[in-house]
Amino acid sequence: MDRLPAARRFVRRFVAGPALEDALGVAARLNAAGVDAAITHLGENVATTDDAARAADAYLEVLAEIGRRRLRAVPSLKLTHLGLDLGDAVCRENLERVAARGLATRTLVWVDMESSAYTDRTLELYRRLHPTYSNLACVVQSYLRRTAQDVERLIEIGATVRLCKGAYREPPAIAFPDKRDVDASYARLLDRLLSADALARGVYPAFATHDERLIARAREKAKAGGVTADRYEIQMLYGIRHDLHATLGAAGSRLRVLIPYGEDWYGYFVRRLAERPANLAFLFRQLLRG
Ligand SMILES: Cc1cc2nc3c(=O)[nH]c(=O)nc-3n(C[C@H](O)[C@H](O)[C@H](O)COP(=O)(O)OP(=O)(O)OC[C@H]3O[C@@H](n4cnc5c(N)ncnc54)[C@H](O)[C@@H]3O)c2cc1C
Known part of the structure; x- marks a missing residue:
């Protein structure tokens, strides 16, 4: 893939580039357009x-660099990148180093959710560290059958929570196989996270989706409940539905775009291909042309 220019170009649609500088440049451009970054x-x-x-x-x-350049940006990391496979202690030490620096600079640190093999350990570490590092934020996935329960526990501690649909291949015993069920679960969880009770406990929800119906639902639910635009945010991925940015901005929504950078793009890229078959068809056409 790396050696094929057509494939490299396609990867660059979803990944800012190999270096931090690439991501910082994109973040600055987004900030200038009124969009926050992760x-x-x-x-x-x-x-x-x-x-x-x-x-x-x-x-x-x-x-x-976020501090030096005064960017409206936060980091978003994966625990297996910080060593979760090597033991909780290794991962915790690394996460605490990042969380402590974030706390000192009043910057949120988002902890992504990975496959279901890590859900318990990720949420457990989050719950353990949250009292010390109030700047830590976590993620839940609407495709998992367990998530309604997880959300209740996160509401209890007034968590900062990103709600996404989920990007990993999971067995039907633990995840809804039908997309309609995943979307319906997302809608229910969205309603719960924007409920007066959740917000009163200090929950700050982030709705990570490019699904226009669900984005509209979040905006309507917030409006109906008198929830101001600074109490929640919409999140999207770099390279997907940029056309929605201006509309959301004009409507007064707080929008954050997650910008990936680095050489180790394969896993992330494959997940973006898998969630949208049209991407795969496009990639093959580019490769054949190339
Ligand atoms: C900010 C952010 C953080 C995330 N963090 C996590 C995480 O920590 N853990 C996790 O498991 N998942 C994460 N995800 C991924 C998420 O779970 C979904 O896989 C992804 O967002 C696609 O689902 P959707 O909500 O956009 O809805 P979908 O119904 O899949 O898509 C809605 C529309 O969005 C567009 N779209 C969606 N995906 C693509 C694509 N790949 N290429 C082109 N167009 C596309 C299409 O127009 C599609 O019709 C994150 C997503 C975002 C936006």
Whole structure:
């Protein structure tokens, strides 16, 4: 893939570039257009403690550059990038280093959700660290059957929560196989996270989706409940539905775009292909032309 120019061009649709500078440039451009940013250094399932420590160092650099350039941006990281496969202690130490720096600079640190093999450990670490690092934010996935329960527990602690549909291949025993059920689950969880009770407990919800119906639902539910635009946000991925940015901005919604950068783009890229077959067809056409 790396050696084919047509494939490289297509990867660049979803990934800002190999270097942090690439992501920072995109973040600055988005900020200028009124859009906030989240920056992800691509990587997951590292095999050594050195790699895990390097990933945490990269996020410290992300935080330093966000501060230096006064960007409206936050980091968004994966626990398996910080060494979750190497044990909770390794991962926790790395996460605390990043969370502590974020706390000192009053910057949220978003902890992505990965496959269901990590859901319990990710939420457990989040719950354990949340009292110390109120700047930590977590993610739940509407395709998992368990998520309604997880959301209740997160509401209890007034969490900052990103709601997404979920991007991993999961068995039907634990995840809804039918997209309609995933969307319906998303709608129910959205309503719950925007309920007066959740907001009164300090919940700050982020609705990560490009699904126009669900974005409209969040906006309508917020409006009906008198929830002001600073109490929640819409999140999208770099390279997807940029056409919606201006409309959302004009409507007064707070929008954040997640910008990935780095060399280790394969896993992220494949998930973007898998969730939209048209992308695969487009990629094949480009490759044949190339
Ligand atoms: C900010 C952000 C953070 C995320 N973090 C996580 C996470 O931590 N864990 C996790 O499992 N998942 C995460 N995701 C991914 C998410 O779970 C979905 O896989 C992804 O957002 C696609 O679902 P959708 O909600 O956009 O709805 P869909 O119904 O899949 O898509 C709605 C519309 O969006 C557009 N679209 C969606 N995906 C693509 C694509 N790949 N290429 C082109 N167009 C597309 C299409 O127009 C489509 O009709 C995140 C998503 C966002 C936006």
